[in-house]
Amino acid sequence: MQHKTIADTMNLTIDFNDIDDGQFADVIEKIRAERRALLKATQEKYAKSRAQKALIEQQKQRLRVQLQCLYGAVVLIMLSLGWVFSNLEGTTPSLDEPGITHRTIEMTRDHRLDGIQLSQVERYFTAKFLVGDWRFRGANVEGNGITIHIEMPQPLSLEPHYQREYIRNSLCPKGDSELWLSVEPANLTIHLYSDHPSRGQSALCAS
16 A cells, blocks of 8 residues: 555545554554654744844844944044044134134134134133123134124113223223233234124224
């Protein structure tokens, strides 16, 4: 008698009358053995597939972590380079600050001595307006002088010439200030405004 596999038993009807009593138990056991082998092979196939998917997911996660670390390192390098160039050239004014143009930026780069003086002026006025409602909005080189921009929350209720006197007497560095030792022979001009730089008042400080 020809032996049938589990696949054959799924498509064919076995005539048990043709099977001897001694062979019946063997046939049933063989069918069970083939079913167990098929189930084991299927389980091993799915287990291998799950293992491959888990390995691919681990590799993707590792790649994401490496990319994040690389991005962080690039950002740190860019910030470090910016800090180095800022210290080498002095503080370069930003186009976002009032009264700053491409021309004044180029002038600052061309005047290395003025760049050093500009850094001293910015440190002085940053500390001076660190608290309160008035704000130091940057400084830039103009000709042989440095202009300091100060923003106040409300306009002064004074005539223009009184506003300029107020700037000279209250905002300009005193004659004995050590700042003059750092900026001379450059001149200092303070530009005071509230709502818009174009509607402010400027006054030349006297050492």
